[in-house]
Amino acid sequence: MRLLTGLSFFILFVSGCAIEPWVQPYERANLADPIMSFSRDSVSSSYRKHVFEAREGARGGEGSQGGGCGCN
Amino acid sequence: MVVKVVRVVVVVATKSTTFFLFGLVAILSTPVFSAVLPDDRADVLFHSYQGGGMDISGPSVLVRKGDAKSFSVYANYYVDNITSASIDVQALGASEYKEERIEQSVGMDILHGKAIMSLGFTNSEENDFVSDSYHFGVSVDMFGDLTTVSMGFSNVQDQIFKTITSSDGSKIRDPGFSEKAVRRYYRLGLSQVVTKNFLLSLNFESISDEGYLNNPYRQYRFVNGAADQFNTEVYPRTRTSNAFSIQALYYLPYRAAIHYQQRVFSDDWGIEANDSKVGYIHPFNDNFMVEFRYRLYAQTRADFYSDLHAEESSQALDFRARDKELSTLNSTTLGLVMSYEFAKSGWSFIDKASINLAYDYMQFEYEDFRDARASRDDPGLVGNEPTYQFSANVLQLFLSIWY
Structure with missing residues (x-):
């Protein structure tokens, strides 16, 4: 019970002290540009990854996230 | 992201x-x-790989549709039509x-x-x-x-x-x-x-x-008297690998971006690899975009890899491999992507569309994988054949539609 009470105070503390974004939403125009994407065209990038992995010993570790800031 | x-x-x-x-x-x-959620989008791609005696081509169709609120579903159909007369x-x-x-x-x-x-x-x-x-x-x-x-x-x-x-x-x-x-x-x-x-x-x-x-x-090669002989490879039945990469994207003072990736890889077969990728993306106007990209890759060989083993494997744990993908190698890739967007103000059910052409030139050089074809008619060359290398042309042409 003491643990849960402490956890409740911790959650309230963290939510009350949320990190202030240092890049505001109105400053994200460049990040939202399609050229700022780690993987603009997934159909193409997955094929290219397949070409390399079939001919090299290394594999994985390149992530699957897309690019951009997701603020559109 | x-x-x-x-x-x-x-x-x-x-x-x-x-x-x-x-x-x-x-x-x-x-x-x-x-x-x-990801955009509702359909891509129809034709791919072609030619190099090292292999010709691989086919289509890839990716369709994605969602309700824009809570879910998005996708389906992909991909085909490789392979014609191979590779060195292996x-x-x-x-x-x-x-x-x-x-x-x-x-x-x-x-x-x-x-x-x-x-x-x-x-x-x-x-x-x-x-x-x-x-x-x-x-x-x-x-x-x-x-x-x-x-x-x-x-x-x-x-x-x-x-x-x-x-x-x-x-x-x-x-x-x-x-x-x-x-x-x-x-x-x-x-x-x-x-x-x-x-x-x-x-x-x-x-x-x-x-x-x-x-x-x-695939078969490994071992010394048999004055000549060589091939036999089925003997691999470990387990493998564990770890890879870590860092990627960066930077928007330049004008409308263009540079990207960089560094990856390191290692596994318990003894392979250690690293690769670097760098690229530059430059839109020329609202419709046309060009990307230049360059990649360097290098790896060390697996512990049980050899181009010419000293003797034949005698038991299941006496591992033998001659896969060139497990040898010491490096590769260089130089690529160009061109994209043209059209119907940007919408047409029928389409919000916008793009046609894209991507070309990559790849060069592979092997440090300890020899061209065993050279000694087929001259057993005196066994173990001293030239090391193998080849180049490949990789082409992608695809149409993307957002709706």
């Missing part, structure tokens, strides 16, 4: 007031934001072969608060290989949407067969050969908005394999 959030609320069912309050606090303290085929005196690989995937992304949960299934079939994969992933946006944390898991089950020529000349599966392998992929990722012009992404992936991990057609 697609902003996705999983709001995980642990509701503790209990009669205790403390437990109830804890659950209430956890719910009320969870910020509610809107996350973004020729060195063993075999003739050119043709085969087809069909890969089909379906999946779903489910949006909840700031989290997106992804589920997927992939089936890949060839006449001598069947693979089924299940994928699961979660990504969560946090810290004012500046950070995305993601994790994922895939389970892959392979069935490996062997094609032989029957007495009437037709190709059939060898009834005496059937093997299995299981692969498990564990992924962790972090994407970070560093400044209003700078994105950073860190990714880690650990892969463990268990089962029959070699190619049943």
Whole structure:
């Protein structure tokens, strides 16, 4: 019970002290540009990854996230 | 970095007031934001790989559709039409072969608060290989949407067969050969908005394999008197690898971007690899865009790899490999991508569309994989053949439609 009470105070503390974004939403125009994407065209990038992995010993570790800031 | 959030609320069912309050606090303290699902989009791609005696081409069709609020589903149909007379085929005196690989995937992304949960299934079939994969992933946006944390898991089950020529000349599966392998992929990722012009992404992936991990057609070479002889490769039945990459994207003072990636890789077979990628993307106006990209890759050989082993394997743990993919090698890739967007103000049900052409020139150089074809007519050359190298041209032409 003491643990849960402490956890409740911790959650309230963290939510009350949320990190202030240092890049505001109105400053994200460049990040939202399609050229700022780690993987603009997934159909193409997955094929290219397949070409390399079939001919090299290394594999994985390149992530699957897309690019951009997701603020559109 | 697609902003996705999983709001995980642990509701503790209990009669205790403390437990109830804890659950209430956890719910009320969870910020509610809107996350973004992938665009509704269809891609039709034609791919072609030519190099090293191999010609591989085919289509890939990817369609994605969602309700823009809570879910998005996708399906991918991919084909490899393979014609191969590679050095591996020729060195063993075999003739050119043709085969087809069909890969089909379906999946779903489910949006909840700031989290997106992804589920997927992939089936890949060839006449001598069947693979089924299940994928699961979660990504969560946090810290004012500046950070995305993601994790994922895939389970892959392979069935490996062997094609032989029957007495009437037709190709059939060898009834005496059937093997299995299981692969498990564990992924962790972090994407970070560093400044209003700078994105950073860190990714880690650990892969463990268990089962029959070699190619049943590949053979190793060993010294037999004054000549060489080939025999079926003997691989370990387990493999564990770890890879880590850092990716950066920077928006230049004018409308253009540069990207960079550095990856390091190692496994318990003794392979260590690293690669670097750099690229420059330059839109010329609202419609036309060009990307230049350059990649360098290098790896060391597996502990049990040799171009010419001193002696034949004597038991199951006496590993022998001569796969050039496990040798000491380096590769260089130079690429160009051109994209043209049209129908940007919409046409019928289409919001916009683009036509894209990507070309990559690849050069592979092997340090300790020799061209064994050179000594087939001259046994005195065994072990002193020239090291192998080849180049490849990789082409992609694709049409994308957003709707």
